Structure formats: structure tokens, C-alpha cells
Amino acid sequence: MNELTKLSVELQDFCDRRHWKFCIIGGIAVLHWGEPRFTMDLDLTLLTGFGAEESFVDEWLSHYEPRIEGARDFALLNRVLLLRSGEGIGIDIALGALPFEEKAVERAVMIEMEPGAEVKLCTPEDLIVMKAFADRDLDWNDIRGIIVRQGSDNLDWNHIFQHLGPLCEAKEAPSIMTRLRKLRTP
Secondary structure, three states, X not given: OOHHHHHHHHHHHHHHHOOOOEEXXXXXXXXXXXXXXXXXXXXEEEEOOOOOXXXXXXXXXXXXXXXXXXXXXXXXXXXXXXXXXXXXXXXXXXXXXXXXXXXXHHHOEEEEEEOOEEEEEOOHHHHHHXXXXXOOHHHHHHHHHHHXXXXXXXXXXXXXXXXXXXXXXXXXXXXXXXXXXHHHOO
């Protein structure tokens, strides 16, 4: 089993033992839903809600090494906890609380990444929403790969635009919606 799959299973077990709601996002999800690319970190969304983040962050920090000085304060301020596995792999934990994040975790599906290694991944539609909202060049390349691999007609575009729209409004970035609409049509 490769190191990222092994770490995915480990983090999933960590969350499951605590009955935490989560899903794996980022590069690992792109490897399954989109075009393969190099990734050497692991990203997940963990539902913490607003106001209870400290207990989640402290539990992670008692088991995993922080990647930056002041990781606890950084996580509570920026809603992302930056950790490192025992093998030195970066772990980014998004502290989820938005309705879209709750829906993404609820919709996540178990996928066999390797024989005997099932992990809970966000759906390709929710991954597109996350990637478009992040709005980085790498994310747009990932979106293209997801559309190609999944087929534009096989994606639930109503779900994508329904959830991306309010996020773009809050970010005051309507150009994201325009850019995604252009990618949708071949």
C-alpha cells in the first residue's frame, strides 16, 4: 500500500474511533476522480462547527506533530490545522462548519483506493466546488481533469452551481462561476 493511502486509512480510523464526521478531499480525491497528478500531502474536512474547534485541534495535536510553530492558534484563526505524519507527510485538516461542508461530508462515498483500503472521499461535484472556490491555477487544472475523467454529462452541475454560487457571492468573486461555466462546455 502506498504511503498516502496508508495515511488516509490511518486518519480515517482516527476520526471514526472518535465518531467524528469528515471526508478526504484534495489531491487524494483528485487521484480518484480526476487526472492523476503528483501529490505528497493529505487533506480532509472535519466537521467541527463553530465554537468547538479547540477540542478537535487539541486532540489532533496530542497525536500528530504540528508543521508550523503556533499551529493551534493558526488553526483556530484560519480554520486549517497543519500537521505532519510520522513519515513526514503533510496533513491539512480543514475545520468545517459551513452548510456546504456539512453537505459534502454527508455526500461522501467510500472508495477502494487500493485492495483492502477503502477511504471516505468527497464526491467529484463537491471536489469541483472546493477547487473552484480555492481558485488557484493548480485547482483549475484539477477541475479540467475531473471533467474529462468523469465526463461533463455525468456530473451534477445543478448541485455544483447551487453550492458554489453562495460561496462566490461571499467571496465577491463572480468570475469563478463564469470560468467554471466555460469549462463545463467542451
